[in-house]
Amino acid sequence: MSFGIKIIITIIILVIVAIGGVFFVGKLKVLELSNRVNDAILKYDTFGQEVAFRELNREAQDGDEEYIFVFTKIDSTLFVHPNPSRIGIKASTFVDDSGYEYGKKIYEKVQEGEKIIKYRTINPRTQKEENKISYILPHGDFYFGSGLYQK
Numbered sequence: 001m002s003f004g005i006k007i008i009i010t011i012i013i014l015v016i017v018a019i020g021g022v023f024f025v026g027k028l029k030v031l032e033l034s035n036r037v038n039d040a041i042l043k044y045d046t047f048g049q050e051v052a053f054r055e056l057n058r059e060a061q062d063g064d065e066e067y068i069f070v071f072t073k074i075d076s077t078l079f080v081h082p083n084p085s086r087i088g089i090k091a092s093t094f095v096d097d098s099g100y101e102y103g104k105k106i107y108e109k110v111q112e113g114e115k116i117i118k119y120r121t122i123n124p125r126t127q128k129e130e131n132k133i134s135y136i137l138p139h140g141d142f143y144f145g146s147g148l149y150q151k
Helices: 003-047 049-060 103-111
Strands: 068-072 077-080 115-124 129-139 142-149
Touching: 003 049, 003 068, 003 129, 003 142, 049 129, 077 115, 103 115, 103 129
Parallel strands: none
Antiparallel strands: 068 077, 068 142, 115 129, 129 142
16 A cells, blocks of 8 residues: 555544544533533422522522523523523523524524524623533423533
8 A cells, every 4th residue: 555545544534533532522511511400400309499599590600601591481581690680581582793593592492302502602701702502401490501612
């Protein structure tokens, strides 16, 4: 086998490994989000709405990019969010800088049963619009979610 063909085969193998690695890392991130959401639901079931939401809001407002958000099934009113000014606001009304109604799209998708949703929103840490992937589960009268900003 010629040197050129060996190089091409090596490049193809590296590309396949890289794509597989990205896929694997993506799966790990979704698993991390799923665990975070399930922990929040356990807190809600264990301590009740008032205590759980107070604690989840305290944790969300620590300035960390990794936080829980909770909104109602009936009209998307936020109960837990890192930005206190958004609590009590309907998540379905959120719009990005270009006018895209990402909040409405998220709300529609979770009502259709989707759990993994990709969209753009303002990162509370950088204050810049960034790509985000969220994992959202229905529980009781609420949707519990968490997301990661994609660098």
